[in-house]
Amino acid sequence: MVFAAIDIGSNAMRLLFCRVYTVDGKPHFSKEELIRMPIRLGEDVFLHGTISDAKADRLITALKGFAELIKAYGVEAHRAVATSAMRDAKNGAEIIARVKAEAGLIVEIIDGKNEAALVFSNHIEELLNPKHAYLYIDVGGGSTELTLYYDNKVIAAKSFNIGTVRMLLEKVEKDEWDEMKSWLKRNTVGIHPLSAIGSGGNINKIFKMSGKKETKHLSYDKVKNIYDMLCSYTYQERVERLDLKPDRADVIIPAAKIFLTVMKNADIEKVFVPQVGLSDGLVHQMYDTFKKAKTTVKS
Incomplete structure (x- = not known):
């Protein structure tokens, strides 16, 4: 189906x-x-x-x-x-x-809470080590959704008005950055090892640019290296030399900055990139609803 x-x-x-x-x-x-x-x-x-x-x-x-x-x-x-x-x-x-x-x-x-829940509906944590903790980082144009998964359950989730388009337009308040950093430190203290799960078109593109094919994660240093490389090019060069779409070539830099900020403040060394997002979560929820309805009809 x-x-x-x-x-x-x-x-x-x-x-x-x-x-x-x-x-x-x-x-x-x-x-x-x-x-x-x-x-x-x-x-x-x-x-x-x-x-x-x-x-x-x-x-x-x-x-x-x-x-x-x-x-x-x-x-x-x-x-x-x-x-x-x-x-x-x-x-x-x-x-x-x-x-x-x-x-x-x-x-x-x-709203941001439902957005985070939809991203989490992808159940990618089932493919990873259940003994570890994971922080979903979904970076969009208008907001960043963070969901902390630990001990087989969601223990914290929050949406922040920090997004790539907002950053390009200089419409992200310093207080919002401070609140996100504070939330990260408060909710991740004592949780080790903690890894990230990255969602959104920009982290998918960064993963592809890394050249990795077998492993499904990027180190903090690798993301930082790609960020520095992207910053060394002009917008036009990112489009023409790096073959980025015009609407990707500008937002990819603030997206990388958001990921680096989150990883640094949560003391995260690696981010998994399963290449799933909000639309995938919608499909998972629709399938779950369809399956439940089918089970109800049978019973």
């Missing part, structure tokens, strides 16, 4: 088609298609507090296309969510209403 997930972020929006099938009694999730559109809603919201008509029109046009693809795919279920930029926009609810009327899609505006 195939599920479709739409993630409307502050930098880009994504449509994921994911096929789920059973292997040895366990569900296996296979990404079939991922379509990404660099709308960058946060550019309007973090500067002016609202989404402009031009950006709203682009968003709705893209979502109309997404809706047609979902119909053509014949998915089992689909779900669409919007995060930081949409929840901060004064006209967010108005645009969501337009999306429903014009594209036929229901979009949920989710």
Whole structure:
């Protein structure tokens, strides 16, 4: 069966088609298609507090296309969510209403807590050492979600208004950085060994740039080296010489800075990069709902 997930972020929006099938009694999730559109809603919201008509029109046009693809795919279920930029926009609810009327899609505006929970729905910790503790770090355009997993349960989770687009626009307050650092030190004290699990397009790209194929983690020093290398290039050089997409070439530097800041303040030496994100979490939740409904019908 195939599920479709739409993630409307502050930098880009994504449509994921994911096929789920059973292997040895366990569900296996296979990404079939991922379509990404660099709308960058946060550019309007973090500067002016609202989404402009031009950006709203682009968003709705893209979502109309997404809706047609979902119909053509014949998915089992689909779900669409919007995060930081949409929840901060004064006209967010108005645009969501337009999306429903014009594209036929229901979009949920989710808060930071739900965003973190969706990322955590990927259950990647099941593939790692259960004796260790892990900190999920999901870096987006408008916010960073942190989820601390220890002793087989979530013991702390918080969303911070520190995102790559906010940083580019110089709209992250010093108090927000201080609060995140304080939260990290307070919640991770005495927890060793602690590793990170990185989520988001930027850490996925940094992982690919590292050249690693077999191991699924990057050391703090490796991330720092790539960060320094990226900073040594101009924006244009990052696009032309490093072959980064124009809307990736600018945000990748603040993203690396966020990861380095979190890892340093939580005393983390390595970050695993399973290349999953919010849209993958949506698929996991839809599958779990489908499975429960099927079990209920049988009983």
